[in-house]
Amino acid sequence: MRFENKTVLISGAASGMGLLAAQCFAKEGAHVVLTDINEEAVKQKAEEICAQGGSAIGTVVDVRKYDQVKAAVDLAVETYKTVDVMINFAGGAEARMLHRTEEFKDMPIEVYDWSIDVNLKGQFYFDHAVMSPMARQKSGLIINIGSITGAEGCPTNVGYSASKSAAMNGLTKSLAQYGAQYGVRAVCVAPGPVLTRPGMAHMKTLLGRAAEPKEVVDFVLFLASDEGAFINGESILIDGGRNAMHRS
Secondary structure, rough: OOOOOEEEEOOOOOOOOHHHHHHHHHHHOEEEEEEEHHHHHHHHHHHHHHHHHEEEEEEEEOOOOOHHHHHHHHHHHHHHHOOOOEEOOOOOHHHHHHHOOOHHHHHOOOHHHHHOOOOHHHHHHHHHHHHHHHHOOOOOEEEEEEEOOOOOOOOOOOHHHOOHHHHHHHHHHHHHHHHHOOEEEEEEEEEEEEEEHHEEEHHOOOOOEEOOHHHHHHHHHHHHHHHHHEEEEEEEOOOOHHHHHHHH
């Protein structure tokens, strides 16, 4: 019960690693606030966590809309009094998510607007909204989610790659520098291929496989625990050595 009476707010929590993280934190005693653009799914998953003995609420949030992000943070504080951990799992590669196949020069700019809004501004919005309650309580952890794609580039998802690399690194370092005066840490976790969908299994790593979702989530829980308390301001690849394959 490493997180007993801690409040964990998670975006993109109706499925994938966001949902798994919510379930794992709840099993270890945390109050979990699940947010997702899919209202029916996020509320159902929160109810399932409660039915299994956990403490959870689910609320709909479009991460592109700051008023909805702020409302979710306010709900967490009103319900559980604190926000101790913020994890930004919401995101996605624009070509895959929006079913587009054009090359970069022919892609409508609105597709890239969507990617920047979701992958960068969505995380920025949540980070901004949680900083005030974390500053008041003099503690907190913000976990941004990057990607191996940010390190190696991707010509078919340029917006995603841009959002998940230097943008996340700069955001995370800046928040760590600002948050230090209030006891708030910031870390970016950048996964390599993860078996959240079949296509990931074909991405090569030095270990010869993609990660199981729980391997990434376990690392997130470690960062949020007392054992990870000295890690701050870093962007950490968890990629099975994929990035090392591209080094000369």
